[in-house]
Amino acid sequence: xxxxxxxxxxxxxxxxxxxxxxxxxxxxxxxxxxxxxxxxxxxxxxxxxxxxxxxxxxxxxxxxxxxxxxxxxxxxxxxxxxxxxxxxxxxxxxxxxxxxxxxxxxxxxxxxxxxxxxxxxxxxxxxxxxxxxxxxxxxxxxxxxxxxxxxxxxxxxxxxxxxxxxxxxxxxxxxxxxxxxxxxxxxxxxxxxxxxxxxxxxxxxxxxxxxxxxxxxxxxxxxxxxxxxxxxxxxxxxxxxxxxxxxxxxxxxxxxxxxxxxxxxxxxxxxxxxxxxxxxxxxxxxxxxxxxxxxxxxxxxxxxxxxxxxxxxxxxxxxxxxxxxxxxxxxxxxxxxxxxxxxxxxxxxxxxxxxxxxxxxxxxxxxxxxxxxxxxxxxxxxxxxxxxxxxxxxxxxxxxxxxxxxxxxxx
Amino acid sequence: xxxxxxxxxxxxxxxxxxxxxxxxxxxxxxxxxxxxxxxxxxxxxxxxxxxxxxxxxxxxxxxxxxxxxxxxxxxxxxxxxxxxxxxxxxxxxxxxxxxxxxxxxxxxxxxxxxxxxxxxxxxxxxxxxxxxxxxxxxxxxxxxxxxxxxxxxxxxxxxxxxxxxxxxxxxxxxxxxxxxxxxxxxxxxxxxxxxxxxxxxxxxxxxxxxxxxxxxxxxxxxxxxxxxxxxxxxxxxxxxxxxxxxxxxxxxxxxxx
Numbered sequence: 001x002x003x004x005x006x007x008x009x010x011x012x013x014x015x016x017x018x019x020x021x022x023x024x025x026x027x028x029x030x031x032x033x034x035x036x037x038x039x040x041x042x043x044x045x046x047x048x049x050x051x052x053x054x055x056x057x058x059x060x061x062x063x064x065x066x067x068x069x070x071x072x073x074x075x076x077x078x079x080x081x082x083x084x085x086x087x088x089x090x091x092x093x094x095x096x097x098x099x100x101x102x103x104x105x106x107x108x109x110x111x112x113x114x115x116x117x118x119x120x121x122x123x124x125x126x127x128x129x130x131x132x133x134x135x136x137x138x139x140x141x142x143x144x145x146x147x148x149x150x151x152x153x154x155x156x157x158x159x160x161x162x163x164x165x166x167x168x169x170x171x172x173x174x175x176x177x178x179x180x181x182x183x184x185x186x187x188x189x190x191x192x193x194x195x196x197x198x199x200x201x202x203x204x205x206x207x208x209x210x211x212x213x214x215x216x217x218x219x220x221x222x223x224x225x226x227x228x229x230x231x232x233x234x235x236x237x238x239x240x241x242x243x244x245x246x247x248x249x250x251x252x253x254x255x256x257x258x259x260x261x262x263x264x265x266x267x268x269x270x271x272x273x274x275x276x277x278x279x280x281x282x283x284x285x286x287x288x289x290x291x292x293x294x295x296x297x298x299x300x301x302x303x304x305x306x307x308x309x310x311x312x313x314x315x316x317x318x319x320x321x322x323x324x325x326x327x328x329x330x331x332x333x334x335x336x337x338x339x340x341x342x343x344x345x346x347x348x349x350x351x352x353x354x355x356x357x358x359x360x361x362x363x364x365x366x367x368x369x370x371x372x373x374x375x376x377x378x379x380x381x382x383x384x385x386x387x388x389x390x391x392x393x394x395x396x397x398x399x400x401x402x403x404x405x406x407x408x409x410x411x
Numbered sequence: 412x413x414x415x416x417x418x419x420x421x422x423x424x425x426x427x428x429x430x431x432x433x434x435x436x437x438x439x440x441x442x443x444x445x446x447x448x449x450x451x452x453x454x455x456x457x458x459x460x461x462x463x464x465x466x467x468x469x470x471x472x473x474x475x476x477x478x479x480x481x482x483x484x485x486x487x488x489x490x491x492x493x494x495x496x497x498x499x500x501x502x503x504x505x506x507x508x509x510x511x512x513x514x515x516x517x518x519x520x521x522x523x524x525x526x527x528x529x530x531x532x533x534x535x536x537x538x539x540x541x542x543x544x545x546x547x548x549x550x551x552x553x554x555x556x557x558x559x560x561x562x563x564x565x566x567x568x569x570x571x572x573x574x575x576x577x578x579x580x581x582x583x584x585x586x587x588x589x590x591x592x593x594x595x596x597x598x599x600x601x602x603x604x605x606x607x608x609x610x611x612x613x614x615x616x617x618x619x620x621x622x623x624x625x626x627x628x629x630x631x632x633x634x635x636x637x638x639x640x641x642x643x644x645x646x647x648x649x650x651x652x653x654x655x656x657x658x659x660x661x662x663x664x665x666x667x668x
């Protein structure tokens with residue numbers, strides 16, 4: 001008990017009755033925050049992106065303190081959807097939100113979040129089970145016969161009280177209820193409000209809009225205590241930062257998207273570098289969407305990719321000739337995983353296939369392996385129907401004869 | 412889909428008409444103006460490229476009183492000092508002030524002719540931000556329709572401007588032989604982004620008549636899966652005349668000599 005309080009971590013030692021007097025000497029490094037779980041690969045604390053298939057593709061989830069970059073599809077429909085899933089997951093898990101946008105007001109984005117599908121395995125059910133286990137004496141006939149010694153001991157709580165489930169499902173056609181939205185702590189940054197439109201002052205390193213955004217994020221992290229500065233008695237939470245369409249002309253960055261050889265390309269890269277430094281030193285996670293199809297210079301995109309941790313790019317079929325291709329008829333677009341970080345390890349978890357496609361259904365955003373159908377063209381040599389008929393005739397003559405058609409059977 | 416956008420049933424936002432030197436989009440822009448005037452809406456034109464007289468030709472004089480022209484053409488460098496609009500003065504706030512000088516309670520359709528002139532003189536971010544500010548609505552402006560000459564700018568600039576737009580109408584010249592009664596002006600490809608995130612795209616063959624009403628001659632197909640051809644069917648193109656929408660007008664298109 002003393003070790004747990006020394007570590008300053010809210011471990012459920014009080015609720016768990018000690019079966020033995022043995023205590024582990026090492027401190028428990030895993031902080032139990034709702035909506036997180038430790039990674040099985042490298043021990044990092046993971047949060048869900050809101051889309052369970054995306055969690056699987058990037059290695060179990062998004063590590064706390066990292067930056068996820070989504071390269072937008074051409075008309076920004078699916079990347080916006082992913083951002084909404086990310087924020088909705090934060091609301092459901094009880095995390096704090098920080099929404100930054102230059103185009104739509106963050107309040108509008110918050111109102112458009114998809115409603116979560118509340119499933120059967122909710123917290124109330126778990127409590128009912130525990131209550132039933134309490135009065136085991138009445139159920140001696142129905143319950144399994146276990147050794148009488150163990151029946152008197154209270155049930156060990158195997159699930160973490162903090163997170164009953166990692167990753168939820170959302171119904172896109174309905175929007176989240178307003179009281180759920182209001183219950184979440186949300187900080188917003190809307191560029192036209194923060195920056196008067198006619199200001200022309202620009203610092204040498206970074207665009208004014210980016211500087212203001214960085215200061216705003218830093219202020220929130222420090223004020224709410226996500227960097228460990230605040231008092232320890234408050235239950236820990238994660239700050240989810242969502243930035244929409246960074247690098248577009250609406251953020252005041254007139255170089256990256258408009259020119260082929262921009263002079264101030266370092267504005268965005270410096271911002272990402274500073275943002276990642278802020279994230280590493282605090283309990284926060286960030287999702288940024290960038291309209292990479294507008295960025296003319298591919299070398300800059302390479303630099304941006306290196307500066308972020310996990311990079312995923314979306315390519316939607318709407319408006320392109322691939323929409324009518326029967327190969328892709330079940331899907332809405334392709335998903336490319338461009339980069340997965342090596343966090344405290346030499347290797348990273350690589351998805352086993354590079355051909356991933358996504359589809360957005362009402363209740364689920366699925367990412368699946370793209371299967372190529374078998375090649376049934378005429379060039380493939382196969383037994384024609386005529387040969388089969390002839391070999392059938394030969395078989396009819398007797399058991400001894402082998403059915404060799406006029407052509408060689410090829411396997 | 413072009414007709415719905417012209418009619419304004421789809422609501423606010425920013426509509427960008429992209430043209431090039433091969434095919435002029437100004438006639439389509441005047442089609443938009445005419446449709447807005449027919450609906451009794453006040454129209455404000457911020458003009459830099461053509462004079463007021465040239466813009467008003469073809470529009471009937473009764474409706475022309477609702478058209479307010481902010482002159483940026485006759486005195487671009489403001490040598491005469493008569494209070495004309497100059498490109499340096501352009502901003503969302505200034506435009507709004509100019510619009511609210513007329514005391515019309517109705518929401519205004521703002522036409523910008525043209526965006527290329529602005530982009531050549533002011534940084535593209537300022538233009539995009541001002542367009543976003545104006546088209547967001549809430550203050551006097553119902554929708555913004557802007558003309559953009561795509562071959563005057565870099566691909567990145569055109570891409571950035573179209574990224575801000577809710578609908579992009581691209582006009583291209585018609586190639587090959589065309590059957591039908593009216594001579595088409597060109598092929599228009601409309602791309603519309605709805606609030607729900609759905610994107611729809613359509614390609615149509617259009618023509619603009621002398622009184623600047625827009626007629627769709629032929630639908631060249633939406634971007635959807637093509638229906639399988641049945642053997643007995645001959646490929647006959649259907650001429651769609653949107654007569655019902657133009658109240659009382661002659662459904663047959665005028666024969667161009």
